[in-house]
Protein backbone atom coordinates (compact mmCIF):
# COMPACT_ATOMS: atom_id res chain seq x y z
CA UNK A 685 0.00 0.00 0.00
CA UNK A 686 1.14 3.52 -0.80
CA UNK A 687 0.54 6.11 1.94
CA UNK A 688 0.67 9.80 1.02
CA UNK A 689 2.94 11.64 3.46
CA UNK A 690 3.13 15.12 1.91
CA UNK A 691 1.70 16.79 -1.16
CA UNK A 692 4.45 15.23 -3.30
CA UNK A 693 5.77 12.27 -1.29
CA UNK A 694 4.35 8.88 -0.47
CA UNK A 695 5.73 5.77 1.16
CA UNK A 696 5.29 2.39 -0.46
CA UNK A 697 4.90 0.18 2.61
CA UNK A 698 5.62 -3.06 0.74
CA UNK A 699 8.94 -1.92 -0.72
CA UNK A 700 9.65 0.57 2.13
CA UNK A 701 10.57 3.22 -0.42
CA UNK A 702 9.82 6.92 -0.74
CA UNK A 703 8.05 7.56 -4.04
CA UNK A 704 7.10 10.68 -5.99
CA UNK A 705 3.32 11.18 -5.92
CA UNK A 706 3.41 12.84 -9.35
CA UNK A 707 5.39 10.27 -11.40
CA UNK A 708 5.87 7.30 -9.00
CA UNK A 709 9.66 7.61 -9.27
CA UNK A 710 11.32 5.56 -6.50
CA UNK A 711 13.28 8.13 -4.48
CA UNK A 712 14.98 5.88 -1.94
CA UNK A 713 14.63 3.97 1.30
CA UNK A 714 11.83 5.23 3.53
CA UNK A 715 14.15 4.49 6.44
CA UNK A 716 16.48 7.25 5.22
CA UNK A 717 15.93 10.96 4.52
CA UNK A 718 14.00 11.39 1.25
CA UNK A 719 16.18 14.35 0.27
CA UNK A 720 19.09 11.95 -0.35
CA UNK A 721 17.23 10.82 -3.49
CA UNK A 722 16.26 14.26 -4.80
CA UNK A 723 18.07 16.86 -6.87
CA UNK A 724 19.17 19.83 -4.77
CA UNK A 725 19.61 23.35 -6.13
CA UNK A 726 21.17 25.88 -3.75
CA UNK A 727 19.98 29.33 -4.82
CA UNK A 728 21.34 32.77 -4.13
CA UNK A 729 18.52 34.31 -2.06
CA UNK A 730 18.83 37.56 -4.01
CA UNK A 731 17.49 35.70 -7.06
CA UNK A 732 14.31 34.83 -5.17
CA UNK A 733 13.84 37.97 -3.08
CA UNK A 734 15.10 40.75 -5.33
CA UNK A 735 16.65 43.82 -3.71
CA UNK A 736 14.02 46.55 -3.63
CA UNK A 737 16.51 49.29 -2.77
CA UNK A 738 19.63 50.28 -4.65
CA UNK A 739 22.23 47.56 -3.93
CA UNK A 740 24.62 50.36 -3.02
CA UNK A 741 22.81 50.41 0.34
CA UNK A 742 23.81 47.97 3.05
CA UNK A 743 20.25 46.71 3.50
CA UNK A 744 18.10 46.14 0.40
CA UNK A 745 15.42 43.79 1.81
CA UNK A 746 17.09 40.89 -0.05
CA UNK A 747 18.57 38.20 2.23
CA UNK A 748 22.33 38.32 2.63
CA UNK A 749 23.82 35.37 0.72
CA UNK A 750 26.58 35.16 3.32
CA UNK A 751 23.93 34.23 5.86
CA UNK A 752 21.29 32.29 3.97
CA UNK A 753 20.85 30.15 0.91
CA UNK A 754 17.59 28.81 -0.44
CA UNK A 755 17.78 25.12 -1.28
CA UNK A 756 15.18 23.68 -3.64
CA UNK A 757 14.63 19.92 -3.93
CA UNK A 758 13.32 18.34 -7.12
CA UNK A 759 12.17 14.89 -8.21
CA UNK A 760 14.99 13.67 -10.50
CA UNK A 761 12.48 12.06 -12.85
CA UNK A 762 9.57 14.52 -13.36
CA UNK A 763 11.21 17.69 -12.03
CA UNK A 764 8.49 18.52 -9.52
CA UNK A 765 9.74 20.85 -6.79
CA UNK A 766 9.06 18.90 -3.61
CA UNK A 767 10.56 21.05 -0.86
CA UNK A 768 12.29 24.37 -0.28
CA UNK A 769 14.28 25.36 2.77
CA UNK A 770 16.24 28.36 3.97
CA UNK A 771 19.59 27.32 5.41
CA UNK A 772 22.85 28.93 6.45
CA UNK A 773 25.40 28.36 3.65
CA UNK A 774 27.07 24.99 4.09
CA UNK A 775 24.36 23.62 6.39
CA UNK A 776 23.33 20.04 5.49
CA UNK A 777 19.74 19.40 4.38
CA UNK A 778 17.26 19.27 7.25
CA UNK A 779 15.98 15.81 8.12
CA UNK A 780 12.40 17.00 8.44
CA UNK A 781 10.51 13.71 7.98
CA UNK A 782 11.46 10.55 9.82
CA UNK A 783 8.81 7.87 10.28
CA UNK A 784 8.74 4.64 12.26
CA UNK A 785 8.21 2.39 9.24
CA UNK A 786 7.43 -0.71 11.31
CA UNK A 787 4.75 1.21 13.24
CA UNK A 788 3.33 2.61 9.99
CA UNK A 789 3.08 -0.88 8.53
CA UNK A 790 1.30 -2.12 11.67
CA UNK A 791 -1.16 0.81 11.59
CA UNK A 792 -1.95 0.47 7.89
CA UNK A 793 -2.33 -3.31 8.05
CA UNK A 794 -5.86 -2.74 9.42
CA UNK A 795 -6.80 0.31 7.33
CA UNK A 796 -8.31 0.66 3.90
CA UNK A 797 -6.32 2.46 1.21
CA UNK A 798 -6.67 6.25 1.30
CA UNK A 799 -9.32 7.77 -0.95
CA UNK A 800 -7.12 10.15 -2.92
CA UNK A 801 -10.17 12.22 -3.85
CA UNK A 802 -10.40 13.31 -0.18
CA UNK A 803 -6.87 14.70 0.24
CA UNK A 804 -4.87 17.44 -1.38
CA UNK A 805 -1.95 16.71 -3.61
CA UNK A 806 -0.82 16.60 -7.19
CA UNK A 807 -2.78 15.02 -9.96
CA UNK A 808 -1.04 11.80 -11.01
CA UNK A 809 0.70 11.98 -14.37
CA UNK A 810 -1.06 10.54 -17.38
CA UNK A 811 -4.63 10.86 -16.09
CA UNK A 812 -7.23 12.06 -18.58
CA UNK A 813 -9.60 14.21 -16.51
CA UNK A 814 -11.88 14.84 -19.45
CA UNK A 815 -12.74 11.15 -19.49
CA UNK A 816 -14.31 11.50 -16.05
CA UNK A 817 -17.16 13.64 -14.75
CA UNK A 818 -16.62 13.36 -10.97
CA UNK A 819 -14.60 16.55 -10.52
CA UNK A 820 -10.94 17.37 -10.73
CA UNK A 821 -9.37 14.74 -8.52
CA UNK A 822 -7.91 11.49 -9.78
CA UNK A 823 -9.70 8.23 -9.23
CA UNK A 824 -7.50 5.22 -8.75
CA UNK A 825 -10.33 2.73 -8.38
CA UNK A 826 -12.67 1.42 -11.03
CA UNK A 827 -16.32 2.40 -11.30
CA UNK A 828 -19.40 0.47 -12.23
CA UNK A 829 -21.79 3.19 -13.31
CA UNK A 830 -25.45 2.55 -12.61
CA UNK A 831 -24.78 -0.44 -10.39
CA UNK A 832 -26.05 0.96 -7.09
Ligand SMILES: [Zn+2]
Pocket residue numbers: 704705706707708709759760761762763764
Ligand atom coordinates in the same frame (compact mmCIF):
# COMPACT_ATOMS: atom_id res chain seq x y z
ZN1 LIG B 1 8.42 12.70 -9.92
